[in-house]
Amino acid sequence: MPLIELVGVHKLYPSGRVALQDVSLSVEEGEFVFLVGPTGAGKSTLLRLLYRDEVPTRGRVHVAGYEVHRLRPGQVPWLRRQLGVVFQDFKLLADRTVYENVAFALRAVGTPPEWIPGRVRAALELVGLEDRADAFPRQLSGGEQQRASIARALANRPRILLADEPTGNLDPDTSWEIVTLLSRINLRGTTVIMTTHNKTVVDILRRRVVELHDGRVVRDEVWGRYARPRAAL
Amino acid sequence: MRGPARLSEPSTAVPEGIPQARPHLRAVLSSAAYLTGEGAVGFWRNGLMSMAAVSAIVAALLAFGGAVVSLWNLEALALRVEAQLVAVAYLREDLSPAQREAARRAAAAIPEVRAVSFVPREQALRRLEEALGGVELAAAVSKNPLPDTLEVYPNRAQDLPRVAEALRSVPYVADVTHGGDATERVLALTRLVRGAGAAVTLAMGAVSVVVSANALRLTVLARKEEVEIMRLVGATSWFVRWPFLVEGLLQGLVAAACASAFWTAFYPWAVARLQQAWPFLPVLPTLRVVPLLVAWLVAAGAFVGLLGAAVSLRRFLAK
Ligand SMILES: Nc1ncnc2c1ncn2[C@@H]1O[C@H](COP(=O)(O)OP(=O)(O)OP(=O)(O)O)[C@@H](O)[C@H]1O
Ligand SMILES: [Mg+2]
Numbered sequence: 001m002p003l004i005e006l007v008g009v010h011k012l013y014p015s016g017r018v019a020l021q022d023v024s025l026s027v028e029e030g031e032f033v034f035l036v037g038p039t040g041a042g043k044s045t046l047l048r049l050l051y052r053d054e055v056p057t058r059g060r061v062h063v064a065g066y067e068v069h070r071l072r073p074g075q076v077p078w079l080r081r082q083l084g085v086v087f088q089d090f091k092l093l094a095d096r097t098v099y100e101n102v103a104f105a106l107r108a109v110g111t112p113p114e115w116i117p118g119r120v121r122a123a124l125e126l127v128g129l130e131d132r133a134d135a136f137p138r139q140l141s142g143g144e145q146q147r148a149s150i151a152r153a154l155a156n157r158p159r160i161l162l163a164d165e166p167t168g169n170l171d172p173d174t175s176w177e178i179v180t181l182l183s184r185i186n187l188r189g190t191t192v193i194m195t196t197h198n199k200t201v202v203d204i205l206r207r208r209v210v211e212l213h214d215g216r217v218v219r220d221e222v223w224g225r226y227a228r229p230r231a232a233l
Numbered sequence: 234m235r236g237p238a239r240l241s242e243p244s245t246a247v248p249e250g251i252p253q254a255r256p257h258l259r260a261v262l263s264s265a266a267y268l269t270g271e272g273a274v275g276f277w278r279n280g281l282m283s284m285a286a287v288s289a290i291v292a293a294l295l296a297f298g299g300a301v302v303s304l305w306n307l308e309a310l311a312l313r314v315e316a317q318l319v320a321v322a323y324l325r326e327d328l329s330p331a332q333r334e335a336a337r338r339a340a341a342a343i344p345e346v347r348a349v350s351f352v353p354r355e356q357a358l359r360r361l362e363e364a365l366g367g368v369e370l371a372a373a374v375s376k377n378p379l380p381d382t383l384e385v386y387p388n389r390a391q392d393l394p395r396v397a398e399a400l401r402s403v404p405y406v407a408d409v410t411h412g413g414d415a416t417e418r419v420l421a422l423t424r425l426v427r428g429a430g431a432a433v434t435l436a437m438g439a440v441s442v443v444v445s446a447n448a449l450r451l452t453v454l455a456r457k458e459e460v461e462i463m464r465l466v467g468a469t470s471w472f473v474r475w476p477f478l479v480e481g482l483l484q485g486l487v488a489a490a491c492a493s494a495f496w497t498a499f500y501p502w503a504v505a506r507l508q509q510a511w512p513f514l515p516v517l518p519t520l521r522v523v524p525l526l527v528a529w530l531v532a533a534g535a536f537v538g539l540l541g542a543a544v545s546l547r548r549f550l551a552k
Contacts, residue, residue: 074470080465093462108463108468113263
């Protein structure tokens with residue numbers, strides 16, 4: 001069974017907006033997937049269904065063995081511990097240092113205190129931020145903040161990393177840095193799903209690309225590009 | 234006809250083999266200690282907001298204490314007034330024991346009488362000394378001026394006037410007194426005040442919960458981001474709630490300490506003032522009031538803080 005599987009998923013927001021229609025998708029452990037498509041296509045919604053921030057109106061969602069579409073609220077925390085999530089705006093706690101931000105996430109899942117320093121160090125080394133452990137988020141560049149948020153997402157060693165436009169706020173060079181980092185993380189075995197509007201990055205990396213359009217999967221290519229190749233090219 | 238049996242319909246949404254994280258006791262204890270610390274840190278970090286919450290609870294607890302103290306004293310007063318539902322028959326002087334016994338029997342034989350007790354003049358003098366605050370009357374007067382009395386208790390308060398009338402024809406009785414209508418009216422007033430006191434206490438309690446919940450709302454909103462992150466990475470809901478409950482509890486307890494300090498100082502002072510102004514007003518002594526009051530304030534403070542936190546969590550951390 002794939003690590004992530006969506007079958008016939010529809011998502012209708014209470015506002016009446018249809019965000020996903022009949023989406024079926026499966027992702028094997030260890031894959032790297034770019035989720036692309038125009039704004040409003042439903043990319044963020046799809047990710048939210050995976051970490052159970054939203055529930056599908058219809059269809060089934062399987063993640064890491066959990067039947068997410070019928071998970072009771074009390075079981076959601078155990079699902080979330082299988083996933084790390086990263087956002088465009090980092091969501092770091094401004095009044096805590098980088099170290100404390102990562103430790104905070106470990107604490108929240110009941111990690112024994114004596115394991116925490118080692119886990120935080122390891123996560124910070126992985127993202128190359130061990131020198132900035134005592135800095136506050138406002139003292140960091142955007143790229144460094146995103147690396148801190150990736151360290152937080154990975155500290156608990158999840159099997160899956162979901163990244164919703166992680167380079168959305170970053171300049172091209174920094175974006176490239178972050179995507180390289182995500183690739184390295186993927187090479188260590190973590191399954192990565194990343195939404196993006198960054199054509200350059202997708203076209204250079206040539207990984208699996210899933211394109212959404214008006215809530216439907218319109219393309220799913222193993223070594224894809226950002227845009228569907230035109231007939232003329 | 235039934236469709237083909239589903240081959241693999243798992244009975245639960247949770248996969249087998251994935252640790253359902255029944256955490257060890259040690260890990261739970263360390264989490265509990267950590268979360269309690271977080272609550273304390275929150276209380277400290279939210280300095281101004283915590284002060285606002287504490288002041289609100291202190292104000293409520295002062296009012297609560299005031300209501301409780303008044304209620305206790307009124308109840309003591311009511312007990313005294315009820316105890317005075319009695320007709321007193323003064324016996325003639327120099328009766329023989331047999332004559333006194335005959336008078337007692339005759340009084341007890343009145344149909345509406347529940348009990349009769351004989352109060353010898355020596356005991357009456359001692360009571361008077363006590364009522365006057367321990368004055369040595371026996372030493373001051375050469376001869377006890379008080380007569381022997383019969384205290385006659387009616388079955389019901391409204392029987393009192395008839396019992397008093399019947400006592401007048403009992404042998405060896407020189408005179409009869411009773412509170413009568415006045416007693417009835419005092420009793421009615423006491424019942425009214427008792428009800429009002431309880432109502433005021435309840436209302437104050439409710440107000441303090443609302444005030445505390447609103448103060449804690451600020452705390453909850455201030456930590457909204459933290460809660461969002463905790464939920465995102467998979468914290469359980471008790472883990473999310475604990476620090477807020479601790480913080481609410483701390484606010485309640487700090488407020489209780491302030492209110493207790495106030496009442497410990499204020500009550501003896503107020504009692505002294507009252508007794509100076511109205512020496513015969515029965516007021517409960519400090520030692521009978523303050524320890525119990527402190528216990529009540531601590532319990533009420535803790536309750537208000539926890540309830541306030543629970544209300545805030547319900548309203549502002551829903552989902
Ligand atoms: N909470 C919500 N309530 C109602 N409608 C929503 C909600 N979230 C998203 N939508 C709508 O659902 C559609 C899909 O939104 P979604 O955020 O998934 O798109 P997206 O592909 O991530 O877009 P972008 O590239 O701009 O991030 C949009 O039309 C959006 O307006
Ligand atoms: Mg989006």
